Amino acid sequence: MSGDGTVGKAMDVLDQVASFGRPVRFATLLSVSPYPKATLYRFLQTLTRQRLLEYDPDQQTYAVGLRLVRLAHAAWSQSSLAPLARDHLDRLSAQIGLTVHLAQLDNGQVLYVDKRNAAQPVDMFSQAGKVGPAYCTGVGKAMLAFLQEDEQARLLTQQSYHAFTAHTLATPAALKAELDAIAARGHAYDREEHEPGIICIAVPILTDAGRVLGGLSITGATQMTEMAALEALVPQLKATARDIADDGAAWRFPGQEPLQQTGT
Template sequence: MGAMDKSTQAADGTVGKALQVLDMVAEKARPVRFNDVLAESPFPKATLYRLLQTLTSQGMLSYDEERQTYAPGIRLVRLAHAAWSQSSLAPVARPFLDDLSAEIGQTIHLAQLDGGQVLYVDKRNAATPIDMFSQAGKIGPGYCTGVGKAMIAFLKPEAREDAIKRQSFFRHTDNTLTTAEALRTELDTIREDGVAFDREEHEVGINCIAAPILSSNGRVIGALSITTSRQDYNMDDLTQLRPQLLSTAAKIAEAAEAWQFPG
């Protein structure tokens, strides 16, 4: 629900509340008890119970009577699979991610933008994987990740400002950009250079170079990054991978040209 403000949730009524509960259960990444959800819920106990019952009866959640836990339901899984196939860049990009990963032997991320935040839709691990936050399906911040900054930088001005306003500017590391003005300056540079960098801004020891994936009319449809550990690659080393990164981003954009992505 990070992409929706409180006024939007209120305007969406019961449907918005149900989706908010669905998000709370799904984000736990494990079956949860009623009290686990209640501890984080903005809704009264009776309202939350009613919403959980409705979601369960509709197959969006499943309920384990023995363990008394809720988890995403089969209907939700079917919808998620359909969304991944029809609206995600991942199926189109998969062969190009495989080729790039095999060529350079580093971790590759594919992402799309969700209300100013980053949705990781695919990932290819390096020959020697490194532990990091990003996994397919996870939501990450836009202001301190390479893919996030690459996408935000190439949004149209009004959409770019809206995305900037949605950032939390929490300091994850000593290198994190913590003001809107600092981010705007960085985005100007990214638009000039065509690539973005994460200089240990989200996780200590993790660097990346990223490029936007743009449609023929300049619309942002995603971003691609090459991610390494500080021990393996310094920033100069990453910069040397710029041609392969941009070439792969262009190939994905070309393959996706006829794809019907949500606006």
């Protein structure tokens, strides 16, 4: 799959285990793995020793290890927009009282990095860390629309184009037309393209130079909300995106680098 070096292969195995979404046995993994028995076995050993996987001796199953949660904490707090955007999301959420998502692009997919849910307390990881398709979500399309031509084209080819609902834009051509419209308009809609009954409105978070940092969306259910009502919130949404981007530009990591260490 990725095929670069031993590390790449080990990561493939790790992804494989993760993709099951539950603990798996050796034989099950072997049956879907491109690697021979001994090789797969050694990978699992190594990953387990590294605590990237966890092995349950009773059940003889492998599951994704907790070391990843620690690393993810680091990733989330230093590479994601979430810490930066936090206060802004709180404010927006309080103002409008609807569900708000903050997302970033990861390998052509939408990665949700934070969320505000007006009703109940936050879902934690069960939402942050979740991935979704880029071609049929509001945030996904909003981000894709503002990428540079070549990057956009590259990502368009690697979408999976599954028609989740009758409204899903399931071809590259249809999507491209939509993206151009979004770029002109400045914000994206999701008209039940991913889940029936769910609509949303989304904007990109852009640097001054126009680089896509992430996306921000407001979600509603068709039962309770009209698209027109969401549309009315676009100014607030845009203002929040602007604020986040400005903070990002101003902040660019406090203190930057410390004095160089010259010694060993």
